[in-house]
Amino acid sequence: xxxxxxxxxxxxxxxxxxxxxxxxxxxxxxxxxxxxxxxxxxxxxxxxxxxxxxxxxxxxxxxxxxxxxxxxxxxxxxxxxxxxxxxxxxxxxxxxxxxxxxxxxxxxxxxxxxxxxxxxxxxxxxxxxxxxxxxxxxxxxxxxxxxxxxxxxxxxx
Numbered sequence: 001x002x003x004x005x006x007x008x009x010x011x012x013x014x015x016x017x018x019x020x021x022x023x024x025x026x027x028x029x030x031x032x033x034x035x036x037x038x039x040x041x042x043x044x045x046x047x048x049x050x051x052x053x054x055x056x057x058x059x060x061x062x063x064x065x066x067x068x069x070x071x072x073x074x075x076x077x078x079x080x081x082x083x084x085x086x087x088x089x090x091x092x093x094x095x096x097x098x099x100x101x102x103x104x105x106x107x108x109x110x111x112x113x114x115x116x117x118x119x120x121x122x123x124x125x126x127x128x129x130x131x132x133x134x135x136x137x138x139x140x141x142x143x144x145x146x147x148x149x150x151x152x153x154x155x156x157x
Contacts, residue, residue: 001092001149002074003136004029004065006107009127011036011095013030013103016133022054023145025151030058031065066114069097075116079139080106081129083120090119092143100132 003021005028010016021028029040038058040051045086060066069076074095079087099115101107112118121130121138130138143148 002027002097004097005101006031009035009103019050020137027055031062033108076134078115078118078120079135083118083126085119085140086122087119087142094145094147100136103132112137
């Protein structure tokens with residue numbers, strides 16, 4: 001399982017998603033350009049101390065990302081308010097890449113067209129959308145649940 005951030009605008013959201021990925025044992029793809037520096041040095045300067053626990057792959061464009069993920073046999077699952085299927089109605093696969101769009105604009109039509117699956121999170125119709133990091137956590141949690149992909153460890157209580 002992988003999380004892909006399409007041209008992220010807000011460094012705090014990217015940091016939250018990278019921390020989530022580190023804690024869940026999931027790799028991250030960052031499709032550039034981003035609205036901020038995406039180097040390890042910039043992330044460390046921003047206080048992101050989880051970089052040693054997550055694999056991050058930076059892609060110079062969507063075309064480069066898409067070529068890499070197809071070569072790896074990975075399905076692209078796009079999280080979008082325009083998705084036709086609820087996230088909990090999709091059968092996730094271990095090799096899925098869950099892509100989140102830009103906070104300011106989502107993703108362009110060519111990315112929608114390239115997606116193998118487009119999912120949405122059901123919510124009240126009078127509200128626009130969730131924060132991208134919250135949406136990522138909700139869908140990643142369901143995907144990991146379905147694929148038994150949560151990291152092993154003790155759960156007490």
